[in-house]
Amino acid sequence: MILLQLVIDGLLLGAVYALFSSGLTLIWGMMNVVNFAHGDFVMVAMYVAFFAFTLLKIGPVLFIPLAAVVLFCLGVAVYYGLVRHVMRGPMLAQIISTFGLALFLRYSALWAFSANFVSLPDNLVGGTFQFGELRISAAQLLAGITALALTLGMHLLLTRTDLGSRMLAVSEDRTAAALVGIRPDPMQALAWGLGGASAGVAGALIALFFYVSPEVGNSFTLLAFVTVCLGGFGSVPGALLAGLAIGVIQSFSAYWLGPSTKDVVVFALFVLLLWVRPQGLLGRA
Amino acid sequence: MRIAPGSLAAAAILLLLAVAPVATGNPFYQHIAALVVLAAISASAWNVIGGYAGQVSFGHAVYFGTGAYASLLTFDKLGLPPIAGAPLGVLASFVLSVVIGLPSFRLRGHYFSMATIAVAALAQVLVTNWGFVGGAIGLMGPASPRSIADLLFRSALPYYAIFLGVLAVLLACTWLMQRGRTGFYLRALGSGEQAAASLGVPVRRYKLYALLLSGAFTSLAGSLYAVFVGFIDPDSGFGILISVNMVVMSALGGAGTLFGPLVGAIILVPLEEITNAWFGGSGTGTAYVAYGIVIMIIARFAPGGLAQLWQLFAWRRRRAA
Numbered sequence: 001m002i003l004l005q006l007v008i009d010g011l012l013l014g015a016v017y018a019l020f021s022s023g024l025t026l027i028w029g030m031m032n033v034v035n036f037a038h039g040d041f042v043m044v045a046m047y048v049a050f051f052a053f054t055l056l057k058i059g060p061v062l063f064i065p066l067a068a069v070v071l072f073c074l075g076v077a078v079y080y081g082l083v084r085h086v087m088r089g090p091m092l093a094q095i096i097s098t099f100g101l102a103l104f105l106r107y108s109a110l111w112a113f114s115a116n117f118v119s120l121p122d123n124l125v126g127g128t129f130q131f132g133e134l135r136i137s138a139a140q141l142l143a144g145i146t147a148l149a150l151t152l153g154m155h156l157l158l159t160r161t162d163l164g165s166r167m168l169a170v171s172e173d174r175t176a177a178a179l180v181g182i183r184p185d186p187m188q189a190l191a192w193g194l195g196g197a198s199a200g201v202a203g204a205l206i207a208l209f210f211y212v213s214p215e216v217g218n219s220f221t222l223l224a225f226v227t228v229c230l231g232g233f234g235s236v237p238g239a240l241l242a243g244l245a246i247g248v249i250q251s252f253s254a255y256w257l258g259p260s261t262k263d264v265v266v267f268a269l270f271v272l273l274l275w276v277r278p279q280g281l282l283g284r285a
Numbered sequence: 286m287r288i289a290p291g292s293l294a295a296a297a298i299l300l301l302l303a304v305a306p307v308a309t310g311n312p313f314y315q316h317i318a319a320l321v322v323l324a325a326i327s328a329s330a331w332n333v334i335g336g337y338a339g340q341v342s343f344g345h346a347v348y349f350g351t352g353a354y355a356s357l358l359t360f361d362k363l364g365l366p367p368i369a370g371a372p373l374g375v376l377a378s379f380v381l382s383v384v385i386g387l388p389s390f391r392l393r394g395h396y397f398s399m400a401t402i403a404v405a406a407l408a409q410v411l412v413t414n415w416g417f418v419g420g421a422i423g424l425m426g427p428a429s430p431r432s433i434a435d436l437l438f439r440s441a442l443p444y445y446a447i448f449l450g451v452l453a454v455l456l457a458c459t460w461l462m463q464r465g466r467t468g469f470y471l472r473a474l475g476s477g478e479q480a481a482a483s484l485g486v487p488v489r490r491y492k493l494y495a496l497l498l499s500g501a502f503t504s505l506a507g508s509l510y511a512v513f514v515g516f517i518d519p520d521s522g523f524g525i526l527i528s529v530n531m532v533v534m535s536a537l538g539g540a541g542t543l544f545g546p547l548v549g550a551i552i553l554v555p556l557e558e559i560t561n562a563w564f565g566g567s568g569t570g571t572a573y574v575a576y577g578i579v580i581m582i583i584a585r586f587a588p589g590g591l592a593q594l595w596q597l598f599a600w601r602r603r604r605a606a
Contacts, residue, residue, distance in 0.1 A: 034395040036402075086584050090476075092540055093588035095341045095398050096532060100580025103529065107573040218525070222406055225399050260414060267407040274400045275388035 001133045006251045008136060012144030014247020016202050019147040020220065021227035021239040022154050023198030029234030030171045030191040031087060033094060037078075037102035039221030041196055044105060045071050045203025046212040047113065053120055060125060060208065064146075067204035068197040075196025079189045102221070109214035117211040125208055143205035150201060151243075154194065155236045167191060171234075219263060226270040298544065298551070306445055315441040321554045322448040323510060324534060328546035329455050330502035331531035336540035337459075337468065338495040339475025340390075343528050344401030347385070347408045348378050348500040350522030352507025354412070357424040357517050366434040367426050371508035378504035379497060386496045390489045393478055402525070409523035423518025426511065436512050444513050451509065452547070455502050460543055462498070471495055475541065503531075526573065533576045536583050539592025548591055553579075 024038045035041075045067040052063035078101065086093040125139040158164040169177040170187040178184055210216075227246055231238025246266060253265040306318035327349060334340050352374035359370030389400050413421050430437035438444065462468050470491045474481040482488045511517050521527070531546075534553055539545030557572040564571050587593045 032395075034399060036398075082581060082585060086588075089584070090588045091339060091394050092335075092341055092536070093584040095395060096536055096580050097584035099343065099398075099532075100577045100584060102577070103573050103580065104577025107570045107577065110570040111574055218406075222403060225403065229399075260410075264407065264410050264414075267403050267410070270403045271400060271407060274392060274396060274403070 002255075005134055006255055007248055008134065009140070010248030010251035011244050012136070012140045012247070013251065014244035015144040015147040015151070016205055016243075017223055017227055017246055018151045018240045018243025019205075020199045020202035021224045021231070021243050022151050022236045023195035023202075024224045025228045025231065025234055025236060025239045026154070026158070026191050026198075027195040028228065030167065030188055031083075033083060033087060034098070034225075035195065036095070036099040036221065037105055037217075038195070038199060038224050039219065040102045040105040040217035041071055041074065041199035042203040042206065042220045043109060043212075043214065043217035044074065045200040046207040046210075046216065047109065048200070049204040049207040050118055050120060050212050053124070060142075060204070064201055064204040067200040069200075071196040071200025071203070072193040073196075075192035075194070076189050078196075079192035083192065084185070084188070102217070106214055106217055113214060115214060117213045119211045120207055137209065139208040143208055147202060147205060148240075150198070151236065151240050154198065155240070157194075158236060163190075222263075222267060222270065226266055226273070229270060229273050298547070302551075303449065307442065312441065315445060317555055317558050319441040319445040319448055319513065320558070321550050322445060322452055323506060323513065324530060324554050325547040325550035326448060326452050326455060326509070327503050327506035327527075328531045328534035328538075328550055329452065329459065330499050330506060332499075332535045332540060332542075332546045333459060333462070333471075333502075334492075334495045334499040335532065336535050336542070336545070337463070337471040337475060338492055339471075339478075339541070340492060340495075341398045341532070342401040343398055343525070343532065344403075344405030344408075345499075345503050345531050346405050346523045346525065346527035347381065348503035349507035349510070349527050350408065350412065350517075350519075351377050351381060352504030352509075353511040353517045353522045354418055354424065354507075355504070356508040356511045357426055358418060360426055361419075361424050366432070366436065367512045368434065368436055368508065371505055374504040374508045375501045378500040382493065382496045382500040386493050387489075390492045390496075401528075405523060405525060405528060409519050409525075412523055413519040419518070421519060423516060423521075426515035437515075444509075448509060451502075451505060456543060456547075458498065458502075463543060467491060467494060472541070529573070529576065533580055535590075537579055537590050539590035539595075542590075542592040545590055545592050 020038065020042050023041075024035055027033060027035050048067040048070050049060075049063045052058050052066050056063075058066070078098075082097055082101065086097045125142055127138045129136045129138065129141065158167065166177070166182045167187050167190065169180070169182055170184045174184045177187075223246065227239055227242045229242075230245065231240070231242030246269075249269070250262045250266060254262040257265070302318075302322070306315045309315070327345070330348075331342065331345050335342050335345075352371065355374030355377055356367040356370035359365050359373060360367040385404055389397060389404075392400055412418055418424065427435050427437060436443075436447075462471075470481070470486045473484070473486055474488050474491065478488060507522065514521075530553075534549030535546040536549070537545075537552060538547065538549030553576070556575070560572045560575070583590055589596075
């Protein structure tokens, strides 16, 4: 029974990882740029949710979309202000640009909000569901199901709609897409917007059951890297499966080896994966 | 013989570095001067792999921490002077370079940088949970000098002299490398790895050479830091900000130039000390907000750093003349 409990906890958490990682993988797939600030986007969204609740007195039904909108705008702004200009520059500029952004976001948050942990009240989405011996917290269930639905929605958007086809065209070949009348810039900005929004929703969902602090972004960035790497760079379904798998791995390693080791296992897995199979388990060579 | 204005300026900087702290006689400035040179050592060491070879590592804290822990472990476990651990740290850095480098160098560009972040994060968590090396609490150096070999001085000047000597050796090594075959190979693979490989550059072997040199001096910088400060914990040894400092200083001064990292250190270290003095305990965060902005501005407008601006300026002036 405890095994089933661990699997369910892991899957619910993993769905949220899958959501923000799908944003990272979308950005990578569109323009071969890694967003080193992705976890810090999640951190910003968590603060948006926290302050929306404490200052504006609005509940999850409103602050989750709010976080999505704010982070969508942040993503688009980062694209037009920074990424667009470094994309075809030297590798050094590409890599350090979003890393600088990560530092800026993390330490601005530290400066403005101090290093203290804050959290939303436990009973915001209260209660637990009891099925026999299984206990599932309502907040985690809500987060997991919302994240799962939105990740699938993102996949459908990219594969089943006209807009998705345009984005795919730009990611395949910028110049050719421009020749058939698709302007690459708005499509790439949209990818950053969607990437930001996915981190936005995920952050607001995580804030329902996890503390908020300026430093949380670092481990989310690494988690997103592991997920994207495991699922194959650029693949949203891959990120979904990998996210779920990593959630389960984390919940098992926390149970068997102690809570402090759950990051060690995931980071070690990441390093191993990059070394052994850089294209990801489901990725193409 | 014609002397380039660049090398003239460099000589002037070095002379100023050698004389100014002694001349001021102010202990606070001397302390900052020692920190500047120490930061310049690790940034210049990073520059060999990150600047010349173009392999952007965000995980060089692994080498820094290894050196720092090697020296204080030598004191803590064996009772020897901390500096005796420096050669051990360098040896350990060689082993680490091979173990980390060989698999990582199959990765290019962004993938390599992601791997370095993860390796450093992993190292930090492991050291934090390893009781033998002091766990989360860290290690202390000797409280009072037992002999001159403990290198405990009240003034910062003796440290300053030692650091300056190490920096001079490192810059000499880099200069020799830059002029020789290795330098050309590294710059070739830095500006286009596939192109370099197709022209017959043994890419992975030369990346490893660069990492061995870079890791060894970063480790040495860590050992010197531990001797100077007398204390090390997982954050000050393996924390990501240690790596950040090396990256931002090199990038500001000019990654892949001989004196770029030194220039970056001369600008940024006093800046950080000033913000610390202004904002007190919360100052560290403020400095890194500024670093983030500096990095973004460099990436956006001048990826070559101040060296690029200097060249642009010199070129304009020459054309006007």
